[in-house]
Amino acid sequence: MDLELAMQSFLQESAELLEQMESILLDAEADSITAEQLGALFRSMHTIKGSAGLFGLDEIVHFTHQAENLLDQLRDGHLQLDAELSGVLLRSHDHVKAQLAAVAAGQPIAPGEQDNILADIAALLPPADMPPPSAEAYASSSEPATDSEWLLSLRFGPDVLRNGMDPASFVRYLATLGQIQAIASCCSSLPADDSFDAERNYLRLEVQFCGAVDGEQLASVFAFACEGSQFIISPRTELASHLQQALQAGDAAEQQSCRDIWQQWGLWQPLADSAPLPTASVAADSLPTVATTADSKARNSESRFIKVEAGKLDSLINLVGELVIAGAATNLLARSHGNSPLLESTVVMAGLIEQIRSHTLAMRMVPIGETFSRFPRVVRDVGHELGKSIKLEISGAETELDKSMVDKLADPLTHLVRNAIDHGIEDVQQRRAAGKPEQGHVWLNAYHESGSVVIEVADDGGGLDPQRILAKAIQRGIISSDAMLGEQDIYRLIFAAGFSTAERISNLSGRGVGLDVVQKNIETLRGTVEIDSEIGLGTTFRLRLPLTLAIIDGFLVEVGSSTFVIPLETVVECMELPARPGCTDMPERLQLRGEILPLLYLRQFLELDGQAGRRQNVVVIQTGASRVGLVVDALQGEFQTVIKPLGSLFRHLKAISGSTILGNGAVALILDVLALIQHATQQEAGRYTLEQDPYQPAGNRQPHNNDMSSGK
Amino acid sequence: MTKPAEPEQYLSFQLGADVFACNILQVKEILEYHRLTSVPQMPAFVHGVMNLRGTVVPVIDLALRCGRPASAILRRSCIVILEAGHEAPRQYIGMLVDAVHEVISLCADDILPAPAFGNHLRPDFIAGVSHWQQRYILLLHMDKVLSIEEMASLSSPPAVQIKAESACLMS
Numbered sequence: 001m002d003l004e005l006a007m008q009s010f011l012q013e014s015a016e017l018l019e020q021m022e023s024i025l026l027d028a029e030a031d032s033i034t035a036e037q038l039g040a041l042f043r044s045m046h047t048i049k050g051s052a053g054l055f056g057l058d059e060i061v062h063f064t065h066q067a068e069n070l071l072d073q074l075r076d077g078h079l080q081l082d083a084e085l086s087g088v089l090l091r092s093h094d095h096v097k098a099q100l101a102a103v104a105a106g107q108p109i110a111p112g113e114q115d116n117i118l119a120d121i122a123a124l125l126p127p128a129d130m131p132p133p134s135a136e137a138y139a140s141s142s143e144p145a146t147d148s149e150w151l152l153s154l155r156f157g158p159d160v161l162r163n164g165m166d167p168a169s170f171v172r173y174l175a176t177l178g179q180i181q182a183i184a185s186c187c188s189s190l191p192a193d194d195s196f197d198a199e200r201n202y203l204r205l206e207v208q209f210c211g212a213v214d215g216e217q218l219a220s221v222f223a224f225a226c227e228g229s230q231f232i233i234s235p236r237t238e239l240a241s242h243l244q245q246a247l248q249a250g251d252a253a254e255q256q257s258c259r260d261i262w263q264q265w266g267l268w269q270p271l272a273d274s275a276p277l278p279t280a281s282v283a284a285d286s287l288p289t290v291a292t293t294a295d296s297k298a299r300n301s302e303s304r305f306i307k308v309e310a311g312k313l314d315s316l317i318n319l320v321g322e323l324v325i326a327g328a329a330t331n332l333l334a335r336s337h338g339n340s341p342l343l344e345s346t347v348v349m350a351g352l353i354e355q356i357r358s359h360t361l362a363m364r365m366v367p368i369g370e371t372f373s374r375f376p377r378v379v380r381d382v383g384h385e386l387g388k389s390i391k392l393e394i395s396g397a398e399t400e401l402d403k404s405m406v407d408k409l410a411d412p413l414t415h416l417v418r419n420a421i422d423h424g425i426e427d428v429q430q431r432r433a434a435g436k437p438e439q440g441h442v443w444l445n446a447y448h449e450s451g452s453v454v455i456e457v458a459d460d461g462g463g464l465d466p467q468r469i470l471a472k473a474i475q476r477g478i479i480s481s482d483a484m485l486g487e488q489d490i491y492r493l494i495f496a497a498g499f500s501t502a503e504r505i506s507n508l509s510g511r512g513v514g515l516d517v518v519q520k521n522i523e524t525l526r527g528t529v530e531i532d533s534e535i536g537l538g539t540t541f542r543l544r545l546p547l548t549l550a551i552i553d554g555f556l557v558e559v560g561s562s563t564f565v566i567p568l569e570t571v572v573e574c575m576e577l578p579a580r581p582g583c584t585d586m587p588e589r590l591q592l593r594g595e596i597l598p599l600l601y602l603r604q605f606l607e608l609d610g611q612a613g614r615r616q617n618v619v620v621i622q623t624g625a626s627r628v629g630l631v632v633d634a635l636q637g638e639f640q641t642v643i644k645p646l647g648s649l650f651r652h653l654k655a656i657s658g659s660t661i662l663g664n665g666a667v668a669l670i671l672d673v674l675a676l677i678q679h680a681t682q683q684e685a686g687r688y689t690l691e692q693d694p695y696q697p698a699g700n701r702q703p704h705n706n707d708m709s710s711g712k
Numbered sequence: 713m714t715k716p717a718e719p720e721q722y723l724s725f726q727l728g729a730d731v732f733a734c735n736i737l738q739v740k741e742i743l744e745y746h747r748l749t750s751v752p753q754m755p756a757f758v759h760g761v762m763n764l765r766g767t768v769v770p771v772i773d774l775a776l777r778c779g780r781p782a783s784a785i786l787r788r789s790c791i792v793i794l795e796a797g798h799e800a801p802r803q804y805i806g807m808l809v810d811a812v813h814e815v816i817s818l819c820a821d822d823i824l825p826a827p828a829f830g831n832h833l834r835p836d837f838i839a840g841v842s843h844w845q846q847r848y849i850l851l852l853h854m855d856k857v858l859s860i861e862e863m864a865s866l867s868s869p870p871a872v873q874i875k876a877e878s879a880c881l882m883s
Contacts, residue, residue, distance in 0.1 A: 318766035562750065606752035644768045646751075646761070647803055649860050653753055659761060659768045667749040667761045667768055 006164065010051045012307070014100050017044035019373075021093055025086050026376040033081050041089075042071045046220065048096060054169050060099050063114055067092040070121050079124065088120045090377075147178065149236035150218060152207040153245075153258070157228030161201045171205070174221055178211015184261045188253040204254065206261050208236075310403065313363055320357050321642065325665045327353045361642060362400075368446045368455070369397030371410050375417055375444060382421045388428065389439045390421055396446035401453050405545060408525055409455070412518040416457040416541050417442060419515065424461030424539050434536060436460065449544075449569070452527075458540040464533040466490045491531040495519040546657060554660065554670065556636035557619060559602050560610030563668040565641060565660055566630070570621045570673045574635055577616040590618065590629055599629045600680055606655070623674045630676075643670060654679050719817040724849060725792065726811040727775050727783070730832075731847050733816065734854045738794045740804060742812055745789040755866055756782070759808050764793065771806035772858060778833055783808055796858045805858050816844050823851060 021044045024037045045068045052060035070089070073079045095117055152174075156167045174180060186204040190196070209218075215233060222231045234242035243262065327350050334343040372394050383390040401409075425431075425440035432438060443458040466487060473493045474481045485493075495515050522529050527545035554565035578590075590597045597620065603612060618629040641660040644667075650656070657672035722733040723742075748760030748771055757776035761768050771791055775783045783789065788811035796805040823840040831838060831850065839853040856862075 321766045562752075608750075608752060644766075646768060647770060647860075649758070649770050649803075649805075649864050650751065650754070651864055653751070655753065656751065659749075661763045661766065661768070665763050666747075667763050669749065669751065669761075 007055060010055060011100055011104050014048045014051065014096075017048055018093055018097050018100075020044055022090070022377060023373060025089055025093070026380060028081055028086065035075075038071070038075045042068065042075050045071055045096075046223065050173070053173050054166070057099075057103060059114075060096065060103070063092070063099065063118070064096060066118055066121050067096070070124060073125060085124060088117065088124060091117050092121070147210050147212050148214075149181075150207075150209045150211075150213075150215075151232075151234050151236055151239065151242045152205070152209055152218070153230075153232040153242070154205040154207065154222070155230040155232075156201050156203055156205075157230070158200050158202075159228050162199050167201065167203055167205065170222060171207070174207070174209065174218075177213050177217070177221070178209055180207060181210050182208040182265055184264070186254060186257045186261060188257040206258060208265065308363075310364075313360070317360050317364070317642065320353070320360050321661060323353055324357055325661070328664060364403055365400040366403050366406055367398045368401050368406060368409075368453075369394075371406050371413065372397050372444055372446075374410070375413075378414055378417055379421065379442060382418050386422060388421060388425055390425060390442055391439050392442050392444065394444045399446040399448060399453060401446075401545075405453075405525060408521065409543075409545075412521040412543070413444075413455070413457065415515070415518045417444070420457055420459040420461065420539070420541075424459035424463075426462050430462070453545045455543040455545070456540055457543075458538060460538040463535040463537055463539050464491055464494070464531070465535055469493050488531070491533060494531075495529070554639050554641045555619070556639050556662075556668065557602075557617075557630070557632040558634040558636060559606075559632050560608050562608055563636070563662065563666070564602070564632075565639065565668050565670040566619060566621065566673060567670070568638060570623055572620040572622050572627065574617060574619050577618050577631060579615075586631075592620070592629075595627070597627060597629045599631055600676070601631045603631075603633075605676075605680065621673050623677060626677055628677050628680075641668075641670075719819045722816050722818055722849075722851065723792070724813040724816055724844065725790070725809040726788075726813060727778070727809055728780055730850060731813065731844075732774075732809075732850050732852050733842075734794070734852045736815055738796075738854050740793040740795055743791045743793065743806075745785060745791055745808070755863075758863070762791070762806060764804060764806075767804065769793065769804045769806050771808055772863070774807045774809055774857070777807075777857060777863075778837065780832070783810055786810065788812075794854060794858060796855070796860055803860060805860070807858065816849075818842055818844075818851075826850070 021041055024033075024041055027033075028037060045064050049061050049064035049068060052064065067089070070079070070085075070092075074081060074085070079085060091113075095113055098113070154167070154170070160167060171180070171183065184206050186206060187202055189204075190202040215235070218233050219231070222229070232242060232245050234245075327346070331343070331346040331350055334346045375394070376392055379390050379392040420442050421440070425442070426434070428438050431440065441460045443456065445456040445458070447454055469490050470479075470485070470493075473479045473496070478493060478496045479485070495518070519529055522543055522545070525545055527543055530542040530544065532540040532542065553568035555568045555571045557564050557566060577587075586599075586601060588599060590599055597618075599618065602608070603610070613633055616631050616633060617635050618631055619635070620627060620629050622628075639662070643658040644660055646653070646656065646659050655672055655676045656669045657675070658670045659667050660670060662668050721736040723736050723739050724731055724733040726732075743764075746762075748762050750760040751758060751770075757773050759771045759773040759776075761770050763769075773783055775781060790809055790812045791806045792809055792812065793804055793806050795802045822842050824842065826835070826838040826841050833850065837853055837857050839851040842849045842851060
C-alpha cells in the first residue's frame with residue numbers, strides 16, 4: 001500500500017471528521033446535545049487518534065487521547081456540555097486541525113497552544129484522574145487504577161486488510177496501554193492450496209494482557225475494526241466463560257488450535273479452576289457487540305459519497321457531450337435511410353444519452369450549503385469576540401452552484417459576514433435604545449434568479465448612512481466634495497480601497513481592507529455586488545453570480561444563419577411580430593396588453609448579415625424590472641445546455657456570456673440579456689448626448705470606455 | 713557552434729499567392745474546413761468559433777490578421793489548430809489557411825533574416841525567410857501572430873479597433 005496515498009486519505013478523512021465535530025458542537029450550543037451526537041463526537045476523535053497511531057503521529061495521538069477522555073466523561077454523563085466545555089472542545093478541534101495541517105505541510109507544530117488546551121482539559125476532568133495514558137477512572141469498575149489482567153481473543157474478520165487496517169498495528173497500540181504478557185497466532189483457517197487470497201485476513205490472535213485499563217477501553221481499541229470481526233475480551237478472572245465463548249466462535253480446527261495455545265499457556269484444563277466472579281462485569285461481555293452495531297451504522301452513512309477528481313468528471317462531461325452529438329448524427333442517418341426499426345432504437349438511445357448527460361452535469365454541481373456551513377462558527381467566534389449576541393439564519397443552502405465557484409466564494413462571503421457583525425449590527429445598548437431585540441440577526445440566503453445565482457448577506461443592524469459615507473469619502477479624498485451621487489453610487493463608495501467608516505479599528509475589521517477585495521473577487525467570478533440599505537433597519541449585500549460551467553435551461557432562437565441561446569429564466573413569452581400592412585419600416589416598440597415594450601432587433605444590434613424574413617418573432621425577456629422584446633427570425637424551443645467559456649480572446653464581449661454546443665455539433669452563443677439591455681440603453685443615451693455635445697470623444701458612448709486606455 | 717544544429721520541422725501552407733510556414737511543435741492538428749459560428753462585435757479577423765471535441769476554439773482568418781484580403785473558402789481550405797500562449801492552461805486557437813502543403817525540415821543555416829521591406833507583413837510577425845524547392849517561404853512568429861493579448865485588446869471598443877486596423881495596414 002502506498003503510504004503517501006494512505007496519508008492523503010487519512011488527512012482527508014480527518015478533515016471530514018473534524019468538520020462533522022465542529023458542526024455538532026455548534027448545533028449543540030443551540031439545543032441540548034443528544035447521546036447520538038456525543039457518540040459521534042467521541043467517534044471522530046477516536047478515529048483520528050487510531051489512524052494517527054497507524055502513522056506514528058505521536059503528538060496527535062497524545063492530544064486526541066486527552067480530548068477523547070474529556071468526551072468520554074461527557075458521554076457517560078459525568079460532565080455536562082456547557083459554554084466553557086464546548087469552547088475547550090472547539091479549541092481542541094482547532095488544535096487537531098492545526099496539527100494535521102502541520103503534518104500535511106511537513107512542519108513541526110508550536111507546542112504552546114497544546115499545553116494550554118491540555119491544562120484546560122485537565123481542569124475539566126474529574127480530579128481523581130491518573131496521568132495519561134491511564135487516565136480513565138470508572139466508578140463502576142472494581143479495580144480503578146491498578147493493573148488488571150485480561151484475556152483477548154481477537155478474531156479479525158476476513159476483510160480487515162481490504163479495509164486498510166493492519167492487525168499488527170492494533171497489537172502495537174495495545175502494547176502502549178499496558179503489557180502484552182503472551183501472544184500467539186492461530187492460523188488454522190489458512191488454506192494450503194491455491195485458494196489463498198493475499199488480501200484476505202486469516203490471522204486470529206490470542207493475547208494475555210496486563211494493564212491499567214477497563215473493558216470498555218480495551219473494546220474501544222478495536223472499535224473501528226469490529227465490522228465483520230469478533231473480539232472477545234474478558235478479565236482474567238472470567239477465564240472459564242471467556243474460553244467457552246471463544247470456543248463457540250470458531251470451527252473445529254480453530255477450536256483445536258486455540259485449545260493448544262491455551263494449554264501451552266497453562267490456562268486450559270478440562271474445567272479449569274476458575275475463581276468465582278466477584279465483580280460486576282456483565283458490561284464487558286456485551287460491549288463489543290454494541291459497539292459493532294453503532295459503528296457499522298456510522299460507516300453506512302459515510303459511504304454514501306465517493307470522492308472523484310474534478311478533472312475526471314470534466315473529461316467525462318466532454319465525452320458525454322460528444323456522445324450526444326454522435327447520437328444525433330446516427331439519428332439523422334437512420335432517418336435519411338428510412339429504416340424504422342433502426343430509427344426507433346436510435347430514439348431510445350438518444351433518450352438514455354440525454355439522461356446520462358443530465359446526470360453527469362448534475363455531478364459537478366454542489367449545494368452552496370457546503371460553504372454556508374462554516375458560518376455558524378464564524379458568527380459565533382466573531383460575536384463572542386465583540387461581545388454581541390448574533391443569530392445566524394441560513395436559507396437556500398440547497399441552491400446548487402458549480403464546484404469551482406463554491407470554492408472561490410468562501411473568502412468574500414466570510415468577509416461580508418464579519419463585516420455585517422462588526423459594522424452592521426450595533427452594540428447591545430444601542431440596539432436596546434433603538435427598541436430592537438438584543439440579539440442581532442444575520443441572514444445568509446441563496447437562490448436562482450434569471451439564470452444567475454443570487455447570494456444575500458443581510459443584517460438587521462444600523463444600516464448604511466449615506467451622509468456619513470459621503471463625508472468620509474470626501475475626507476479620504478476618494479471623491480471631490482462637489483460630486484453629485486445617487487444613493488447606489490454612494491453605497492458603492494464603501495467598496496473603494498482604503499475606505500472605512502468605523503470610528504475605531506477593531507481586531508476584525510475597520511482597517512479599510514476587505515470590501516474592495518470582496519468586490520474584486522466577485523468580479524473575477526463575473527458577478528456583481530448590489531447593496532440595499534435602510535438606516536436603522538439593516539443592510540443587504542446581494543451577490544449576483546453567473547452560472548459559469550453550470551447547466552442552464554436555454555431557449556434557442558435563430559437570426560439569419562446564427563443560433564443564439566437565451567437563458568430560459570429570462571424569457572416571459574414569445575409571439576409573432578405583428579405585420580403592419582402598408583408599413584415597411586420597423587416598429588420601435590410594441591403595445592402588449594396595455595404595456596409598451598421597447599423592441600431590440602438582434603440582427604441590427606449585433607450587426608449580423610442576412611435579410612429578415614417575412615415573419616419575425618418577438619421574445620419578451622425580463623431582467624429585474626425592465627422588459628424588452630427581442631426581435632429574432634425563428635424560435636427553436638428549449639434546450640438544456642452546458643456553458644462553455646469563450647476564452648480570454650472574447651473577454652471584451654459584453655452581450656455574450658458564453659457559448660454552448662448544440663446537438664448537431666455546432667457552437668451557439670449565449671446572450672447575456674442584462675448586459676444586452678444595458679448596452680442598448682447606454683448606446684442610445686450616448687447617441688443623443690453626442691448630438692448635444694459634438695466635442696465628446698466617440699468612445700464615450702460605449703459602456704466599456706474604460707478599456708480605451710488598455711486598448712492600444 | 714562546433715556542432716551543426718539539428719534541422720527543425722516546419723509546416724508550410726498557402727495564403728493567397730504566398731507560402732508561409734510555422735514551427736511544427738506548436739501545431740496540434742489540421743482539420744478540414746467546416747462552417748463556423750461567427751461571433752458578433754468582434755473584429756473581422758476573428759472568423760468564428762468551432763467545436764473541437766467539446767471545447768470551443770476561436771478560429772482566426774490568418775489572411776485578414778496579416779493585413780491581406782479575406783480568404784475565400786475553397787475546396788482545400790483548412791483549419792490548423794495551434795497551441796497559443798505560454799501560461800498554464802494552454803489555449804487552442806485555430807487559423808484558417810487556403811491550403812496546407814507539407815512538413816519541411818530546415819536547418820538554422822537555411823533560415824535567413826527577412827529583407828527590410830517588401831514582405832507585405834508586419835515585421836514582428838516574421839521569424840525569418842527561407843527557400844524550399846525554388847519557393848520563397850516566410851516563416852511566421854506564431855506567438856506574435858496569434859497573440860491572444862493583442863487580439864483581445866484589438867477587439868475592444870470600435871474606435872480603438874479602427875485605429876488599430878489602419879495601423880496594421882499601414883505597417
